[in-house]
Amino acid sequence: MRLSPPNSGRYPPAKKGNVRWASGNAKCITRKMAASSLTTSFPTIIILLLLSTCLIGSCSAQSGVRSAGVEPASSPTIAAADSSLAEVLKNYDRNIRPNFGGPPVRVGLTMSIASIDSISEVNLDYTITVLLRQFWKDPRLAQPWLANKTRPMSLDGRLAEDLWVPDTFLTNAKEAFMHTVTTDNVLIRLYPDGSVIYGMRITAVAHCYMNLRKYPLDEQNCTLEFESYGYTTEDLQLYWMRGDESISGLQSVNEDMQTFQVGAYLTAERVAHYETGEYGVAVFKFHLSRRILYFLMQTYIPAALIVMISWVGFWVNPYSEPARVGLGITTVLTMTTFITSARASVPRISYVKAIDVYLIICFLFSFGALIEYAIVNYTTLVRQKKETKRIPLTPLVVTDIQPSPVTPTGNDMQMVEVGNDVRDAPLATVSEADMDYENPSDAASTPSDDSGMGRQPFGNIRYRVRDRVRDTVKARTTQAGHRVRQTTSRVRRRVGKILDDECIIDRRSRYLFPIAFTLVNLVYWFTYIYVDMKDDKIERDF
Numbered sequence: 001m002r003l004s005p006p007n008s009g010r011y012p013p014a015k016k017g018n019v020r021w022a023s024g025n026a027k028c029i030t031r032k033m034a035a036s037s038l039t040t041s042f043p044t045i046i047i048l049l050l051l052s053t054c055l056i057g058s059c060s061a062q063s064g065v066r067s068a069g070v071e072p073a074s075s076p077t078i079a080a081a082d083s084s085l086a087e088v089l090k091n092y093d094r095n096i097r098p099n100f101g102g103p104p105v106r107v108g109l110t111m112s113i114a115s116i117d118s119i120s121e122v123n124l125d126y127t128i129t130v131l132l133r134q135f136w137k138d139p140r141l142a143q144p145w146l147a148n149k150t151r152p153m154s155l156d157g158r159l160a161e162d163l164w165v166p167d168t169f170l171t172n173a174k175e176a177f178m179h180t181v182t183t184d185n186v187l188i189r190l191y192p193d194g195s196v197i198y199g200m201r202i203t204a205v206a207h208c209y210m211n212l213r214k215y216p217l218d219e220q221n222c223t224l225e226f227e228s229y230g231y232t233t234e235d236l237q238l239y240w241m242r243g244d245e246s247i248s249g250l251q252s253v254n255e256d257m258q259t260f261q262v263g264a265y266l267t268a269e270r271v272a273h274y275e276t277g278e279y280g281v282a283v284f285k286f287h288l289s290r291r292i293l294y295f296l297m298q299t300y301i302p303a304a305l306i307v308m309i310s311w312v313g314f315w316v317n318p319y320s321e322p323a324r325v326g327l328g329i330t331t332v333l334t335m336t337t338f339i340t341s342a343r344a345s346v347p348r349i350s351y352v353k354a355i356d357v358y359l360i361i362c363f364l365f366s367f368g369a370l371i372e373y374a375i376v377n378y379t380t381l382v383r384q385k386k387e388t389k390r391i392p393l394t395p396l397v398v399t400d401i402q403p404s405p406v407t408p409t410g411n412d413m414q415m416v417e418v419g420n421d422v423r424d425a426p427l428a429t430v431s432e433a434d435m436d437y438e439n440p441s442d443a444a445s446t447p448s449d450d451s452g453m454g455r456q457p458f459g460n461i462r463y464r465v466r467d468r469v470r471d472t473v474k475a476r477t478t479q480a481g482h483r484v485r486q487t488t489s490r491v492r493r494r495v496g497k498i499l500d501d502e503c504i505i506d507r508r509s510r511y512l513f514p515i516a517f518t519l520v521n522l523v524y525w526f527t528y529i530y531v532d533m534k535d536d537k538i539e540r541d542f
Helices: 019-040 042-067 076-090 157-162 250-256 293-315 321-344 354-390 440-444 452-530
Strands: 105-120 125-137 153-155 168-170 173-178 186-190 195-207 219-228 236-240 260-274 277-290 413-418 421-426
Touching (some): 105 250, 125 219, 219 236, 236 260, 293 321, 293 354, 354 452
Antiparallel strands (some): 125 195, 186 195
């Protein structure tokens, strides 16, 4: 029996005996319909699987963003922040201070020192870079929806252009600027109750009064002062948030500084009085002590060595004038150069500095060594003149030969030098007894013509006179040489005594100069290191 398809779309009611057949037949029909639908909707199933995979990936990404603490773009937190800030800034006037018409705004300060450098004694200033943070409360910026948050809301620094901020400036700054690389170095953080943190990075060249009487052994006190430019104490008050602990970063600064070292520091508040009113001032005062090693190597030790070089002249022969004079002049000129270079590194001040005192001491000792040689040289010359005048000079006088009428010829004359007197004198004369005449009257009767017979007796006498003169000159020359040697010996002994007296001055100077220089150095260093002067200690004088 075949089952014919229904005509009206309905199956005829089945009987009880045909229930199993009908159910089996229905299962068969259902399987056929499922198979046909499966074959026709296979692409649809693939598309559904792809869509479900994408949905699962997006859900996992959103869950990862939430687990990382970042709200999605459409989260309620960002939407609330946008709407809240927009609502606050819509009715916010940045030209009116908080609590307008009421109590003054208290602005707290904290500061981190990034660097202190370029401390100039010539310009009396220093360069400092700080991270300044200001704290105040503005009820108009309260955010109730942040009450359950554990941290403040960090905002872009450019929002400061739309908010009221304190008009703080540096009182003792010659010039200052705020860093803008890569963007403006400004931060703003907002708390639920309207408290604001406003931070910035500033570099300033600040004036510092310096007392240079002990330079370079000095210690200076410098300040950095913050003040409100337009708000008096009735509208704004500046104070340090945690007192002296509001300052940080000085330890790292000390490691970077080469010529100074930061010691004690303090913070304080004071009131500045002007014609327009009273303004609150927050002061940071710190103590600077100069590192002396650089100046020891650059000035003190070289100056002392130059003084010691000038003492070398005490071991040089006093008669070596070029050596001793050149050495003395060189040391004096070198000390003059040192003094000039030292004064060029400090301002033109009216009082004397410690380094000036030391260089002047070294200059005086170098000049004293030159004067010592001048005294030695002058004393030597004076004593030589006196001793030369005291030495007796005995002239050679012939007294045992009687004068004779016979006058020697020019060949019988000799040059005799007695002391400094040189004169032409006959070395000897011949008496009549020396004449070889048998009869003295023969001499008178001797013819005076030019014949040879008339000149022969006189020629014999002449030869004998010449021999006698030669013997006399020889004896007298030997005696004069002996006397000259005696005189020269006396002069040498006298000059040697003079030289010994002058060498005593050099020998005593060899140890008197070093001892005096050492004592002066002890007094100098004790005075400028251990004796306190004004403005050397940091005090709360405000």
